[in-house]
Structure formats: structure tokens, C-alpha cells
Amino acid sequence: MSTKNEPTIRHGASAETNRSALCWEILIVLAITFGTSGLRAIARLVEASVSPQALNQQRATLNKAQSTLAWLDPALQLLSSGVLVAWGGLAMFLLLRHAPTPALVRHWRLRTRDWLHGAGLAAIIGLPGLAFYAAAVHLGLSKQVVPTGLAETWWRIPLLVVNSWANGFAEELVVVAWLSTRLRQLRVGWAWVFAATAILRGSYHLYQGYSAGVGNIVMGLIYLWYFKKTGRIWPLVIGHGLIDTVAFVGYAALY
Numbered sequence: 001m002s003t004k005n006e007p008t009i010r011h012g013a014s015a016e017t018n019r020s021a022l023c024w025e026i027l028i029v030l031a032i033t034f035g036t037s038g039l040r041a042i043a044r045l046v047e048a049s050v051s052p053q054a055l056n057q058q059r060a061t062l063n064k065a066q067s068t069l070a071w072l073d074p075a076l077q078l079l080s081s082g083v084l085v086a087w088g089g090l091a092m093f094l095l096l097r098h099a100p101t102p103a104l105v106r107h108w109r110l111r112t113r114d115w116l117h118g119a120g121l122a123a124i125i126g127l128p129g130l131a132f133y134a135a136a137v138h139l140g141l142s143k144q145v146v147p148t149g150l151a152e153t154w155w156r157i158p159l160l161v162v163n164s165w166a167n168g169f170a171e172e173l174v175v176v177a178w179l180s181t182r183l184r185q186l187r188v189g190w191a192w193v194f195a196a197t198a199i200l201r202g203s204y205h206l207y208q209g210y211s212a213g214v215g216n217i218v219m220g221l222i223y224l225w226y227f228k229k230t231g232r233i234w235p236l237v238i239g240h241g242l243i244d245t246v247a248f249v250g251y252a253a254l255y
Contacts, residue, residue, distance in 0.1 A: 019186060025094065026182055030200075033087045033174050038203030045206040045213075048143065056140045060208045063148040063163055063248060070153070077150070077159045084166035091178035107231040118238025121226065125219050126243045136211030143209045147251035160248040168240030175201050176223055177233045190228070197224050 030036075048058055066076035096108065136142035150156045175197050183193045198220030202213040223236050 022182055022186055026179070029090065029094070029174070029178070032090075034171070034200060034204050038200060038206075041204045041207040045209070048207075048209075054140055055143055055209055056137045058143045059146055060143040061146040061149040063150055063160060065149055065151060070151070073151070074153075074155050074159055077163065081159075081163045081166035084163075084170035088166075088169040088171075088173035091173040095178055095181060107233070110234050111232075114232060114234040115238055117226075117232070117235035119242060121223070121235055121239030122242040122246075125222065125239065126246065129215055129219070129243075132211065132215050136209065136215075141209055142211040145208050145212075147248045150252070156252060157249055160252060161245055164244035164248055165237075165241040167244050168237045171201065172223070172233055172236040172240055175220070176227050176236055180224060180227065194221055194224055 048055055051058065063077070065073050066080070067073040092108075133142060133145065137144060148156070148160055150159065179197055179200070180193050183196060184190075188196075198217045201220035202215075202217035205212040205216045223239075227233060227236060
């Protein structure tokens with residue numbers, strides 16, 4: 001986004017109150033969402049690292065079954081996806097309800113070319129990411145990541161697709177759009193905004209291994225660069241949703 005459209009805090013008697021409110025908003029939203037997830041993932045990585053079993057001999061299963069009852073598991077899966085959508089929805093609500101500039105509101109409109117840009121971002125991130133993961137497992141820097149542990153039922157693929165897009169919606173709305181906007185309102189320099197958002201993204205993936213943290217930091221830097229340049233969030237959501245869909249559904253189809 002251009003400098004003239006960047007969010008700021010207006011000067012005046014309420015400036016300090018506004019700053020305090022923004023700081024509390026950042027603390028509370030991160031505590032509810034990915035901040036706590038990051039701390040939990042770090043703890044899981046510490047646990048895995050001190051285990052007698054080598055890291056690349058351990059498994060990290062995504063999309064685990066949440067119930068032994070076949071009829072209850074899909075409902076719990078949808079609830080988990082719903083929580084992610086709610087996180088992204090909270091970030092969207094906070095930004096649109098307290099939009100700092102008219103330009104920010106205009107950037108929320110979905111455009112046809114967003115799908116093309118999203119597919120391009122998915123290719124840029126996904127293909128090198130797969131090679132990086134394979135190398136990391138070989139070097140003992142990553143667990144073996146199992147994209148799905150769901151039973152072979154007719155609803156497995158739809159659930160995986162829903163969760164893929166819920167992940168993309170939540171992460172890009174919270175970590176990129178909302179957090180970067182709020183930090184810029186606090187006059188945090190772009191270098192620190194890039195560092196904060198990328199490290200946050202890397203942190204909550206660390207339960208998969210060290211390489212997952214590094215890989216997602218790189219992804220975070222690329223995604224925030226795109227957002228800073230264009231002000232568009234939907235290509236990031238689309239790119240993320242496509243990456244996860246290919247990984248989750250592809251694995252389910254092959255194994």
C-alpha cells in the first residue's frame with residue numbers, strides 16, 4: 001500500500017488512548033489466536049527435540065480424527081474449521097469496523113485476477129516448499145508430516161477442502177492484513193513489521209520441526225511483501241487455500 005493510504009493514529013488528546021487500545025487489541029487477539037498457537041508449537045518442538053527418537057523418525061499428523069465415533073468426527077472437524085473462520089472473521093471485523101483509510105475498504109473487494117495471482121503465489125511457495133521439506137526430513141530437521149489422519153469416508157475430501165480454506169482465511173487475515181495494519185498504525189517500521197509477522201507465522205508451525213518454522217518465515221516475508229505492494233489480501237488467502245488443498249487432498253488420494 002502506498003504511504004499516503006497507510007493507517008495512522010491521529011494526533012490529539014486521544015492519541016495515547018488510541019495507542020493503548022491498539023496495543024491491547026493486538027495482545028488480546030494474538031492470545032486468542034496464533035500467538036498462543038505459536039507458544040504451544042514451541043513447547044511441542046522442545047518436547048520432540050529432547051525425545052530419544054530422532055526428529056525425522058517422529059510424525060506430525062495434520063487433520064487428525066477428533067472422535068472414535070464415525071458420525072461425530074465430521075461435526076468436530078467442521079467446528080475446528082469454524083473456529084479458524086471465526087478468527088479470520090474477527091480480524092476482518094476489527095479492520096472494517098475501525099478502517100483507518102477508505103483505500104483499505106476498497107482493497108477488500110474480490111476480483112477475478114485475484115485467483116490468477118493466488119495460483120501464482122501457490123506455485124511460488126508450494127513447489128520449492130515441497131523440495132525444502134524433503135531435504136529437511138533427510139537432514140533430520142523435520143518430522144514426517146502426514147497431511148491427514150482422517151478415516152476413508154465419503155466426507156473426508158470435503159472436510160479437507162473446508163479446512164484448507166479455513167486455514168488460509170484465518171492465517172492471512174490475522175497474520176498479514178490485521179497485524180501488519182495495526183503495527184503500522186502504531187508507527188512500527190516496516191522492517192519490524194516484516195519480522196514480527198514472519199516470525200509469528202513460523203512459530204505456530206514449529207510443532208512440525210525446525211524447517212517448518214524457517215519455511216513459513218520465508219512464506220511470511222513473501223506474502224507480506226505482496227500485501228505491502230498491492231494492498232490485496234484475497235490472493236494470499238487463495239494461494240494458501242490452494243497449497244493446503246493440494247497437500248491434503250493429494251495425500252488422501254494417493255494413500
